[in-house]
Amino acid sequence: MKPSVLGWDDAYVRARDFISQLTLLEKVNLTTGVGWESAQCVGETGTIPRLGFRSLCMQDSPVGVRFTDFNSVFSSGQTVAATFDRSLLYARGYAMGSEHKGKGVTVQLGPVAGPIGRSPEGGRNWEGFSPDPYLTGVSMIHTVQGIQDAGVIACAKHLIGNEQEHFRQTGEAAGYGFNISEPLSSNIDDVTMHELYLWPFADAVRAGVGSVMCSYQQVNNSQTCGNSKLLNNLLKDELGFQGFVMSDWGAQHSGVSSALAGLDMSMPGDTAFNTGLTFWGTNLTLAVLNGTVPEWRIDDMALRIMAAYFKVGLTLNEPPINFDSWTINTYGPLHAGVGASIQQVNWHVDVRGEHASIIRDIGARSTVLLKNVNKALPLKKPKFVAVVGEDAGPNLNGPNGCSDRGCDNGTLGMAWGSGTANFPYLVTPDSALQSQAIADGTVYQSIFDNYATSAIKALVSQADVTAIVFVNADSGEGYLHPDGNEGDRNNLTLWQSGDDLIKTVSALCKNTIVVIHSTGPTLIADWYNSTNITAILWAGVPGQESGNSITDVLYGKVNPAARTPFTWGPTRSSYGTDLLYLPNNGNGPPQSDFQEGIFIDYRGFDKRNITPIYEFGFGLSYTTFVYTHLTVTKLTAEKYTPASGMTSPAPTFGNFSTNLHNYLFPNTSFPHIRQFIYPYLNTTDAKAASGDPDYGQTAAEFLPPYATDGSPQPLLPSGGGPGGNPRLYDVLYKVTARITNTGAINGEEVPQLYISLGGPNDPKVVLRGFDRLAINAGQTATFSADILRRDLSNWDTVRQDWIVTAYPKTVYVGPSSRNLPLSKVLN
Structure with missing residues (x-):
């Protein structure tokens, strides 16, 4: 049963009632993590025991509940994006949210819109959805709604420009032998920020996302978690974000200034893991007491956190957290960082429900059929199947045999890093295909050693062999380096x-089928057009049901309709973007200039007139479809009006004592846990309590003018509502087309709507609509899509607002970004 999900207005009413009861120490407890490994979740805030309020539990990941057991492992975001199916995006989000809810999690640290996938080499692209902002935006909307309908706060991450792992953190870079003083800076111009990187975050905000995570690296040489332009101006003012901003783990680099720049929650709370030191906690208490952080700002932080909390239906008496991130054992230390308080920490609650069927369905319906010659697929009781490749088999150390999946052993069901979860099981392609072969009476043999060349040649050169080759390409988070x-x-x-x-x-077998599991495109130019390679499938990173999903597609139980969510280029250089692998600024922050602007992936291929091997949005079916009867109907909509007026003044909830004695650590009977982050002072000497040699500076000495101003502010022209100006979401046109299944079997089709904005600096086309339609053989269905004002708009850097230019606009409909048989000029 879904919890009661509230609108923001009602959530804020409840939050105000709650916050008005809190002391300053309790507000600080809400905003500051208790430290790495100091509690059961990867991130927790302090508690408010007198009101029955337990700590907020923040937990990875984008594919399942991290660091626990009896949970599911779902397909990656990039994989489910390939379905182009809103209902599956929602179902996955709701199922994941339900599992987090069942473990006692408050905030699920996902979904991901950053990285968006600027460069295909990016390690964490698989956690996100697609380099197309529209597809990623739609994916964010339905995933956020699914997670939050399950009663868990979604966290949209990582804001913003977090497009590579190299140099995201100085300590991590030092571990790889690089001496840099600050993290990499992603340098992004105003148009690119709005039309590409911020676009899907606007969708997440419009969907009601409760939290947003700021990222490790800098944007335009300012730390994102202390970047007021990004957090206050773009996110909270322009996009109207009403939830709270949390730092990535260790991405906070200052105390007072980050609070005033718009950061609302510090995670995991310590300045560096297991130090016991904090920018907030004690120091935030002092900052409010001495006036460098005004009272309205701490009230705003707490109010945003609790509004998001109540919005998703959470109560003041949530059940306890029933797992522990630091041990799978039933008993262990409650505070793993110091090994204290041995007790029961795991209840091994099984939260999987019936989610295996959802995962299997998504895995099959996200598999992209890239090539299929002479109806090589689907398979129909073949005489002899030979499966070749390590990617078809198991990791000999078990599916969880590598910490955070930091290896590439066996089939790739999940990539590596903090975006992972423990497999309850992993169905390998070999096990599923063998079961099917036995049922069919097919001869079946497999070889998992990629280098057993002699044995492989002997196997695939036999008579009547259908060879299925499984291969992969892996990636992940920067703290691991397989x-x-x-x-x-x-x-x-x-x-x-x-x-x-x-x-x-393929040199020996005339019926070679290739299955690729990967975290993005790979270079296939050397072999994809071999006449002996009869079929190619991209199966993404499919999760625990991997083998069942690919078997369903190979044998036609599921007719493929997925579309590639990125472009397959002929060379690495054809993408026009790449990562920075070596520092380029001495020991200063490496500089990554996003000079390509909005022209990434298919937009860049189109601009440079490079022919891809498989274009964005491409995918085949076992049947065929014809597109006809495009109609475009212009609707009456209100004129676009820039937002005007003023914001409300910043909230405050009453005075508090400035007597430091009232904030001292409680008496000796109160348990003190080493390295645990508290809001209390340990002395009435403020400078000594802070541990800050610069303590005593006035706000005027280190803050820009008006940084502490809580008075009403003018609304931005592009703002005024969740996701920006409400007029951006007016429907200007309705588009329909007829899609006929001209083949002999039932199937699904993904019609896509693209728009040419017409300007000299615009992409050739941009995706602005899609659907996934089930159409029986010989039948016709109607594709329908709305064109919003936003879909036709460009960002004007002078007006600092969206405009619809006078350049002619054309709408296209077809099965991929380069196959658009229907078109009409918009009037």
């Missing part, structure tokens, strides 16, 4: 000599 890949991929080739394996098999 095979020397420091999070980001070093190249776009297949791992474990997968390209050579394909060539070996």
